Amino acid sequence: MEWSLTQSKLLAFHRLMRTDKPIGALLLLWPTLWALWVATPGMPQLWILAVFVAGVWLMRAAGCVVNDYADRKFDGHVKRTVNRPLPSGAVTEKEARNLFVVLVLLAFLLVLTLNAMTILLSVAALALAWVYPFMKRYTHLPQVVLGAAFGWSIPMAFAAVSESLPLSCWLMFLANILWAVAYDTQYA
Numbered sequence: 567m568e569w570s571l572t573q574s575k576l577l578a579f580h581r582l583m584r585t586d587k588p589i590g591a592l593l594l595l596w597p598t599l600w601a602l603w604v605a606t607p608g609m610p611q612l613w614i615l616a617v618f619v620a621g622v623w624l625m626r627a628a629g630c631v632v633n634d635y636a637d638r639k640f641d642g643h644v645k646r647t648v649n650r651p652l653p654s655g656a657v658t659e660k661e662a663r664n665l666f667v668v669l670v671l672l673a674f675l676l677v678l679t680l681n682a683m684t685i686l687l688s689v690a691a692l693a694l695a696w697v698y699p700f701m702k703r704y705t706h707l708p709q710v711v712l713g714a715a716f717g718w719s720i721p722m723a724f725a726a727v728s729e730s731l732p733l734s735c736w737l738m739f740l741a742n743i744l745w746a747v748a749y750d751t752q753y754a
Contacts, residue, residue, distance in 0.1 A: 578656035579665060582634055583627035591626045593749070594716050597742045598622050601723035604734065614726050617676045622719060624676070628669035629695045629715065635662045636699035670695075683725040691718045713746030714739075 584590055598618050602610040638652040638659065651657040657665075670692060677688045694715035701708040717739050724735040 574656070575661075578651040579661075582631055582651040582657050582662065582665065583669070584630040585627060590630070591623055593746075594622045594626050594719065595619065597717055597738070597745075598719040598723055601720040601735070601738055602727060604738065605724040605727040610727060614680065617679060618719065618723060618726070621673050621676050624669050624673040625691065625695055628666050628673065629698070631662055631666045631669065632696055633699040635659065635666065636702075638662075677722075680726045681729055683729050684722050687718070687722045687725055691715075691722065694718055707747070709747040709750040710743060712750055713743030716746050717742030 580586055602615060602618060634650055634652050637647070640647075647653065652659065652662055674688065674692075677685055694711065698708065698711045698715050701711045705711070720739045720742060721731050721735050724731055
């Protein structure tokens with residue numbers, strides 16, 4: 567089967583990445599911006615700000631793709647998720663994997679413009695984004711992993727701006743985890 571970018575395929579990718587539901591990106595962006603401003607004496611550099619805004623969007627989209635990929639065998643049996651792109655057949659498993667790789671590579675290209683500490687921390691960001699969907703099968707508190715994934719931009723922001731991870735960074739990270747546990751438990 568030949569892969570092509572038709573309008574219906576692009577729409578399916580749009581839905582798979584949840585770009586039609588921006589609230590998730592905002593839940594990631596808010597703590598990121600908060601950390602950038604707290605870590606910076608004044609306004610963050612525009613390039614760093616742009617890298618983080620674009621990176622949040624790309625990694626949130628990648629997280630949605632890997633989440634649906636992980637749940638693809640279950641989503642077809644759940645009324646709320648049966649029409650998602652993977653169980654409905656609008657996107658193939660291979661296309662989802664390829665889309666995930668493209669999104670992650672684009673995010674990594676952005677982070678490569680930052681310092682070495684931020685680049686190193688980005689590896690943990692990828693690991694958290696990848697592992698979260700599977701944690702739902704192995705722990706009763708996957709929201710903690712979600713909070714860590716959603717909040718990992720906090721230490722990355724501090725690293726990008728100041729090349730340090732002070733106590734305030736880790737307190738913000740912990741607060742973000744608790745916040746995510748609260749809102750995701752409410753959502754579930």
